[in-house]
Amino acid sequence: MKKIVVDLLKERGVTVHDIALLVYELQKNYVNLSMDDAIENVEKVLLKREVQNALITGIQLDKLAEKDLLDEPLLSMIKNDESLYGIDEILALSIINIYGSIGFTNYGYLDKIKLGIIGEVDKLGKAKGVVNTFLDDIICGIAAAACARIAHSNE
Amino acid sequence: MKKIVVDLLKERGVTVHDIALLVYELQKNYVNLSMDDAIENVEKVLLKREVQNALITGIQLDKLAEKDLLDEPLLSMIKNDESLYGIDEILALSIINIYGSIGFTNYGYLDKIKLGIIGEVDKLGKAKGVVNTFLDDIICGIAAAACARIAHSNE
Amino acid sequence: MKKIVVDLLKERGVTVHDIALLVYELQKNYVNLSMDDAIENVEKVLLKREVQNALITGIQLDKLAEKDLLDEPLLSMIKNDESLYGIDEILALSIINIYGSIGFTNYGYLDKIKLGIIGEVDKLGKAKGVVNTFLDDIICGIAAAACARIAHSNE
Amino acid sequence: MKKIVVDLLKERGVTVHDIALLVYELQKNYVNLSMDDAIENVEKVLLKREVQNALITGIQLDKLAEKDLLDEPLLSMIKNDESLYGIDEILALSIINIYGSIGFTNYGYLDKIKLGIIGEVDKLGKAKGVVNTFLDDIICGIAAAACARIAHSNE
Numbered sequence: 333m334k335k336i337v338v339d340l341l342k343e344r345g346v347t348v349h350d351i352a353l354l355v356y357e358l359q360k361n362y363v364n365l366s367m368d369d370a371i372e373n374v375e376k377v378l379l380k381r382e383v384q385n386a387l388i389t390g391i392q393l394d395k396l397a398e399k400d401l402l403d404e405p406l407l408s409m410i411k412n413d414e415s416l417y418g419i420d421e422i423l424a425l426s427i428i429n430i431y432g433s434i435g436f437t438n439y440g441y442l443d444k445i446k447l448g449i450i451g452e453v454d455k456l457g458k459a460k461g462v463v464n465t466f467l468d469d470i471i472c473g474i475a476a477a478a479c480a481r482i483a484h485s486n487e
Numbered sequence: 488m489k490k491i492v493v494d495l496l497k498e499r500g501v502t503v504h505d506i507a508l509l510v511y512e513l514q515k516n517y518v519n520l521s522m523d524d525a526i527e528n529v530e531k532v533l534l535k536r537e538v539q540n541a542l543i544t545g546i547q548l549d550k551l552a553e554k555d556l557l558d559e560p561l562l563s564m565i566k567n568d569e570s571l572y573g574i575d576e577i578l579a580l581s582i583i584n585i586y587g588s589i590g591f592t593n594y595g596y597l598d599k600i601k602l603g604i605i606g607e608v609d610k611l612g613k614a615k616g617v618v619n620t621f622l623d624d625i626i627c628g629i630a631a632a633a634c635a636r637i638a639h640s641n642e
Numbered sequence: 643m644k645k646i647v648v649d650l651l652k653e654r655g656v657t658v659h660d661i662a663l664l665v666y667e668l669q670k671n672y673v674n675l676s677m678d679d680a681i682e683n684v685e686k687v688l689l690k691r692e693v694q695n696a697l698i699t700g701i702q703l704d705k706l707a708e709k710d711l712l713d714e715p716l717l718s719m720i721k722n723d724e725s726l727y728g729i730d731e732i733l734a735l736s737i738i739n740i741y742g743s744i745g746f747t748n749y750g751y752l753d754k755i756k757l758g759i760i761g762e763v764d765k766l767g768k769a770k771g772v773v774n775t776f777l778d779d780i781i782c783g784i785a786a787a788a789c790a791r792i793a794h795s796n797e
Numbered sequence: 798m799k800k801i802v803v804d805l806l807k808e809r810g811v812t813v814h815d816i817a818l819l820v821y822e823l824q825k826n827y828v829n830l831s832m833d834d835a836i837e838n839v840e841k842v843l844l845k846r847e848v849q850n851a852l853i854t855g856i857q858l859d860k861l862a863e864k865d866l867l868d869e870p871l872l873s874m875i876k877n878d879e880s881l882y883g884i885d886e887i888l889a890l891s892i893i894n895i896y897g898s899i900g901f902t903n904y905g906y907l908d909k910i911k912l913g914i915i916g917e918v919d920k921l922g923k924a925k926g927v928v929n930t931f932l933d934d935i936i937c938g939i940a941a942a943a944c945a946r947i948a949h950s951n952e
Contacts, residue, residue: 392557403547405488415948416899419540423577426743429739432692432739432883433886433890434883434886438909439902440903441905441909443902444905444906445906484881573742573743573744591731594750595748596750596751597750598746598751599747631750639726646870691881702867726850728847729850
């Protein structure tokens with residue numbers, strides 16, 4: 333299953349390395365962390381079933397929206413990444429919850445400043461024919477979860 | 488939008504009256520409640536945007552699974568209502584959260600004993616060609632949210 | 643820290659065995675589970691930091707309410723286990739979340755039917771001088787989390 | 798009850814105006830918002846029971862920690878605002894949830910950059926004898942909830 337998830341991310345233009353870079357940027361001022369540590373923690377997060385399920389469900393909805401295979405008004409909401417839709421955040425939050433409440437701050441911060449790959453994915457999602465409504469929030473969720481994982485294991 | 492949501496429920500074999508019956512059963516021993524009150528509270532819950540978005544997203548996934556329009560392994564997980572999938576509960580919980588934490592007890596109880604329409608929907612979902620993986624949890628969520636709404640407005 | 647948590651439960655009249663009995667009752671029809679397995683899973687849940695923190699915070703508030711050391715109106719709300727207070731459920735939900743969304747059904751069911759030790763704790767909490775407002779919800783949360791843990795590890 | 802909550806905030810050095818300023822800063826680039834609108838929305842958030850209960854519970858714990866009236870190890874965790882404690886975030890998230898998932902981004906962003914009153918409260922909480930472990934997260938939660946409220950009512 334982890335391979336499916338990593339392949340799906342790659343298909344959407346996102347590597348484990350991209351997400352690990354976010355983790356590294358967020359953590360470098362607080363803990364002694366190598367990029368290898370960051371990668372390892374992202375991979376551990378991707379082994380969690382609820383993370384995998386949120387990811388494959390969200391990306392599925394993005395892909396179906398790209399192909400116009402959703403009914404209205406859901407289709408337009410997802411295609412336009414409507415700020416009041418909210419289900420993309422709900423899936424991201426379910427990823428973070430697995431590592432407790434301490435991941436929420438990094439989630440919100442990442443989602444706001446659109447660091448690294450998140451900004452790229454968000455920008456791509458505004459191009460004709462591409463829908464990344466769930467993808468950007470899910471990446472934020474995975475990166476925030478990896479940071480929480482690091483904080484928990486550092487004690 | 489509320490009409491879209493009510494029509495979608497009807498298309499899946501569920502009426503506002505069915506959900507109000509759950510609310511009535513859950514509340515009748517605690518508060519003085521008529522079926523009209525129960526119906527009104529369910530309708531108020533269905534006016535909330537985040538409830539509507541969870542509902543149309545969940546039912547969309549059920550319908551796409553029925554038509555084999557999802558990719559594997561998501562397709563099989565939703566078709567078989569796999570107990571470890573979890574995203575159906577996530578959407579239901581997002582409905583309850585809007586009315587605070589007091590709705591969670593009724594949600595779990597309803598989901599466990601499969602009262603009224605929930606049992607019917609669940610049973611139907613086991614028939615060939617029908618997928619109600621999200622629908623039953625969403626109904627539990629709406630009924631529990633309506634109970635929480637009643638509790639809040641009774642003070 | 644786990645010893646602190648187990649001792650605190652014992653001080654409030656609850657043993658790991660009591661909670662494991664709930665887990666056993668909930669799971670016996672679904673999986674092949676011994677009481678030893680149930681106990682082991684409850685103990686694993688009690689090792690999680692966010693579970694420990696929710697537990698020591700909730701029981702602390704119960705104990706402070708017993709000694710009238712909280713300010714009004716919080717004191718009366720906790721002393722009377724007011725149904726609209728909600729923060730007791732919030733702490734219990736934070737315990738369940740660690741094991742994903744599949745624990746919520748058992749949480750609500752347990753809280754509703756007041757099985758075993760939960761009924762005892764709830765009844766005790768109605769006695770003069772005793773406050774168990776947080777304790778019963780926290781026990782439900784730990785038992786539901788242990789059930790979710792079993793479900794996840796059985797795959 | 799709203800008066801109790803506003804007085805309690807004031808007692809801890811925080812005014813509705815301080816929180817409204819955060820809302821204004823977060824929203825000014827997105828919607829046409831006056832400070833009066835921001836104040837009104839913060840006040841509406843403070844009318845919600847679950848917000849009030851989270852706030853009085855959190856501030857109570859801060860005050861008890863200041864007076865050394867909590868048991869160890871809870872006392873040290875709250876006094877030192879330990880990053881892995883997590884219950885302060887749990888209470889803040891329960892505030893945001895009332896307005897759906899769209900508030901989480903602003904919550905995390907505020908908590909990270911420590912804008913305005915949050916930075917002040919955080920700094921004060923590091924002074925001898927002062928504990929603001931819950932207070933800063935609760936303010937972030939109220940401000941983020943008010944932003945979500947504005948977004949919902951603008952449609």
